[in-house]
Amino acid sequence: MAGEDQYALFEFDDATVEVDEDGVPSETESDEQPDVAEEVSTTQPPEADRDTTITPVWETLPAGDEADGHALIVTADRTYMPSGRELTGPVDSVEKLDKLIRWASLTPLGAPPQVWIVNHGACEALGWVIDPGSEDDFDDMEALRTRAASDLTAVLQATLTPMLNAGWELRGDPGHVVHLSRSIGKFTSMVDVVIEPYVWTYWNKDFGWNNRVGEMGILGSPTAGTYLPDDDLPAARELGRRLAWCAKHLGVLPGPTPARTGAALVDKIKRERTRSGKGIVVTTPGSVPPLDGAPRGDLEPAVGWTRVPDAQDLDGASRLVSIDQRAAYLASAGMLEFGYGQPQHLTGDTAAAAAVGEKGAPFGLWRITLPPGQTLSLPEKLPLPHPHMLADQPVQTWVTTVSLDGLCSPVADGGIGADLDDLDIAEAWVYPQQGRTLDKWAKILREARKAAVDTDDAATKRFLGTCYKGYIGRMVNPDMWTAKQMQHHHQPLWRASIIAHCRWRGRRVAMRIAREHNRWPVRTVTDSWVYLLSGGEDIADPSEALGKMAVEKDVILTDTLLSAFTSAQDVHEVNLAIKAAFADNEDAADDEGEGAL
Template identity: 35%
Template sequence: MTDANTASLIVERHVVIVTGSGAFTVGGDVLTGPVDSVDKLEKLIEWAHGNRGLLQPIPAGDADADPARIWVVGAGCRHLITPDPGAGDSGLVEQLGRSLAPLVGRGWELRHGKGRAVVLARGVGAQRVSVEIVAELHPWLVGERDDLVEDAAELGRRLHRWSAVLGALPAGSGAASAAVINDRIMRARAGRRGAVVSEPGVLPANVMAEIRVQPPWCAPASEVEEEFEHSDQLVWLTQECPELAAAGTLTFGYGQPQVLDAITAAAASTGQKRPFGLWRVTLPPAGDMRLPQMLPPPHPQMRLDTPTLAWVTTEDLDGLAKDVRDGGAGLPAARLGIEQAIVWPQQTRLLEAWSTRLREAREEFANDAPLRALVDSAAAEYLQALADPEPWADPAWRQHFQPAWAAAIAARVRFRGRRAAMRISREYRLWPVYARDAAMIYATGLDEATGEPVDLSDTHSRLGRMTVTHQAAVTDELILEVLTAENTAEVAAALSAALEGPGQRTPIAVAPKMEASNPRGVESPASETAAVDADQGPLNGASVTAKGSAAKDDVTPSPTTAGTQSGRASNRAVSGGAPAAVLHTDGLWLADGTRVELGPPIVHVGQVAELAYTHHLGYRLTAKYNEPGQIWITEAACQEFGIDVAAISRRDRAKSLRQLTENIDFVTGAVNEGWSLGGAGEDPNAHRLGTWTRVYRDDKRGVMIALIPGMGTGADEMPILSDEPAPAQIAKRLQLLADALRFPWKINAGVTAVDLMLQTRTKTWSPQEWRDVVFAPSTTAPPFGIGDVESDFDWSRRPTSDERQRRYIHAYDRGGSYVAGIAGLELPIGDPIHHPDGAPFNAKTPGYWLVDIPETPDWRLPYVLNPRGLQFTGPKWVCTPTLERAIELGYQPQILQAWLWSRHGRVLLGWYERFRDASAMLDLDDPDAQAARDQAKIIRTHGIGIIGSDEHLKGKPAYSPERRLHVLAKAKANIVYRLHQIGEKTGQWPLAVATDTVLYASDDPDPVTAWPGGPESFGRGFGQYKPEGSGLLDEHLEHLNGRDYRGKRDLIPAREWRANLCTDAEGC
């Protein structure tokens, strides 16, 4: 390896760095000012090469020299490349070629270089200049440090060090940089002794190499709970540089492979030294082998109860044959029924020299953390990319596509991890609770001998060693989250989030459960599996048909199965994770699209309720409480059960249904067999069904039966039903909604919202205090006339003469307007204290304040103290957030009287967070997710309204008009804050505001780019603004009259407007 000083001198002669501020040597010396044209680039090349002795060819041993390099980074790219520097590094090569094309007419040769580069070459006198132009908007060499993109000195330092230690210049990515090193090694071998790989290792189409180390796997909640009993902390135990540790020690094949038949393959597999290859085997069921139940299977494709055909590597054969004690399966090749093999006669440790060079670089960079991290990144990215053809599409890179190598490396890493897990089980009697790739999560306690925390890290320093990288305490919250998990996917999410932070709380994909009968198997989320207990079998001979297709007995079972978390796993485990199923004329539809064909015809509603028990419907909320399961019955099924659907009154559906179902056979048959029906009302002897009815027996918990014909189907009431969805879609949407909110739909939006408020208790309150104190029904009546101020905006103004010259008007909707301000909002608790002479204003104290309303001199904005532009003749009551915003805007209203709550808190914070998370989780380009998202919006909107409703909630828990008024006031105050901020910053002021819609005039036809508020306030998140509608300003002036605004329905919806723009815009 070249010594550092010599290498630095060489790199100095071969590379010039171009940033936005100019051209620099690798040592950081300034060469020129900004290189912002092709002419300046040409002059730079000629001057640097001719006058400074720079840009010299890079020696490449016995091979031809490589071109010198001009490395254009950051703003330097934007100066030099046209027309679109924002396309990213992947598109810069084509742009670079187009920008440099004029040089061809001046005698320069222009060709595509290796990777993200083009090469310029031309004879200059007796010499030939050849320069590789590499363009990177964000150089890979700076890692995540955006602040270093324009730092020529640090870029040069890293380039110095990298090339000095690794013997090659870095490329535009980690994988490419590592590939360059390997290519240099291969070129040095050419013409000498040593293996040279020049062709890709493409596999036959029917051969699928297993390149996963370990798909996500998690122990069931009951096993995790057992591990928690003797644990104080979670630790994330992972292998250090696992792929790099394996690559240099493995033998890989190259050249032309051979296909072996069953007899030849079997003989080769049992030879003294197996050739490198892939072997088609039958993996026996894991359940038939004496394997540890607290570890995943030894191969990702192995199932619990079913043999599996798979292609495995030679490394897999070696690992499976080892004793279970050593991480293997005690499974010799002779027991695998080898049918075929692909082997490579030529084989050697092809990556040994490459691996050695990177290992030595890690040691060299021991005190240079950024470069050491880049070495680790390059090694991992390259070895993982061996199985991906995309990075190697360039013909110059094609030899790096080697999926069989990647599979062998994955197997080596997998069995190394299993070996470590078995050693830890012997030494510490601990098992992993979660595994993913080369890492595992353990729950650990204190060492009995020393009293210190158990350290599972290996004591040696070799690569591949097990090392603890993250630790977290086992908290009561974590234990509860695990115990209340619906499935192992949620257990995995809780464990990972505890160690990796809140960002990991999005659902984690978990390897599919092997078979439903496996109590330790990994399970998919309830929304991804059919809710049928494989042990009990379907009730009354029912059969499960996936996606409505006929079941086939001759098909090998899929790794995913119909099954949810079994009740056997723990006496605390929930019997099912699905909130609802939909009963139609062709069977029962579950959330994953599975149709359960029913056997004997259903004759009464008790049999419908029985389906909820059979398929474990219900939604767990706490360790001790589940919401009952729901069966939704379609209109067609209702008709079959004898309900006269056509006679249902649309004016009062629930009352009409009760009348139509009273004492029909479908109902009385259930009563005669011992079932009871809720909702009898004044007549306890009446037997009937409403839109929602609780059906129960004395020996079983109730089931909610929902009759879809009794529900509204409008988009403003039931978005999940508004587009005539199929039964499977309804079930899926209910599942999506429940999973996103962590709470199911219940009866209607108001009930769902209020029950969710009661559910989202904070730890500072006991359950009894939460219900009896925090959410006790309010006894404080709002002061007379407060609605004049505490109401939604309904305001417009006439455009100025300058504004009237603009062509368009755009309306923007504020997302989650009411709930957006809840996160930091102090809300009243209990009764207020009266201050008849007023009190000093405190923005943190909720209250009603009687104030004189001053006149507003600012006609450009709606007035926060008079949102509808009314004529006030005296003082008015306002809430704290309104008065706070008025004071911040410079008004000084006199406080005459006050009702203030000394006890207060952010009691709706948890409720708000559920909707915030659900809105983000469901914001997908999927109609079912969008329907569920819209349903969540209905819930939160109704929730804010109903807590102040005398008609629906007065005297009941959560009734609190003062909280509703404070939430409304906060939303109004925040709207004014944003409008004022935009106006002061840009000079653009709204023309109208109606509730949570604001309108601006613009000359830009695109409402997205016309938004005046900047990117931080634009989007689909809570409190952000998104386009709602647009139109021509001239045609909208009648609605901008200085009074209330009524023009929204005359605007063209945003999606339609933008679609029309696209038809006229090239490339839209």
């Protein structure tokens, strides 16, 4: 769309703003700097004068206009609203980018307003070009990423001078996201410029692991085929659709990382509850209290276990099936009560007595003694009930209330059937307040996920998975939440409780499968369980609710694979056989399982 059909982007009052030959507004003639409210009112076209009948540049509008006014998309040739309405021609200098941002007067939506620079052509127009080298020249992809990130920061610092001279300030070092702020009087406006071609330079921080490119937030995953199209217009169209989808279903813009998107949604709910005075509002971090004899690593580790199959496991087996909990961490986050406030330290009989309440043990940490596994009547074909438990000796350790309840559950439900006295509670840290602090957060994400599933929208479904997994995973790391207004996201005990809850739920399902099908798993990793099954066996949960077991992978065993399981002498050989069987499914793995956080 061009010429007279182009959206009248710069309909300014001539006494205030002039438009240059390229259609980009020039600086105000006045020596007096207007405040932000005045700038918005004098530069934004009056509602009555706006042409709302302009046909969008997309063939059909791919999404609504929920993100319009909050984000812009810049390609080499054009600038667009997320809904597809064309704004202006090339933004081929940093000065024009500055003028465009100030004209647009974008407003926050759970996150600062965003300007997306899409594809290399748009970057070249702004002078934002780096040449990190070829993958073939690096033995370690992390070295390539580090070099590229450093080069990008240097290029941006060298080219952003016109914006800094115009009153903008950088919040932190510029990288794949340039965080800008501008103060006028007491008012500060912020905007994030997201440089799409270089988002990969951040991949090891939040998007991927194991030396490969993984999920890149709202942009998708190259390995899963959900990344943006290569060409400018299709890429802009799809990004606009995803931005509008996110604004519609989450009520926030996507953050610079998936974890930040999850945090933005938490903060949106926090603001709403603060204004209304209804609902739980957590304003302080929940750091792990000082523990005597704290376990190494995670307080509540995920399970990683394999066993060698026996003749009964192999009898009639023709398939290898992996089941896992549907959006497990999201399900647990919505149903658990989490503690907050200043915890109280209890010892001896006082600690033991605190675990006996009308509603069960309160949220907290408990120092208990796990009995030796071999002294209990436990199934031989399942891992020990708690990752810290040993077969031949007792272990004193700290557990969450979720594990305390799990250990007291009957063996048939995955526990050990312990009484509280059997666990010899020696110490506790108990929280004064508790409640379902993440219930609304989980509800919004659950409904958004359903919308994505119902429309077969793989990109947004995977994005939501990275949001809740990323956010819950980063609860443990205080370095992610150093700003004062972000410290309440540091909640390692919430994360530990979620992991424990998923672990116990999976164990309970494994016991159900054993009763109903006489089948036992040969491997479990986090919330995924692997079984050898016959042709017609179905061990998945019939319910489609979150947290229920769904089939993740189902492969027919060739004679070679079956022989590998039959001849396996140790768990290493079993793991190799499982890896070989599922090899074709690895890249297409769904987000049902939680995987690495």
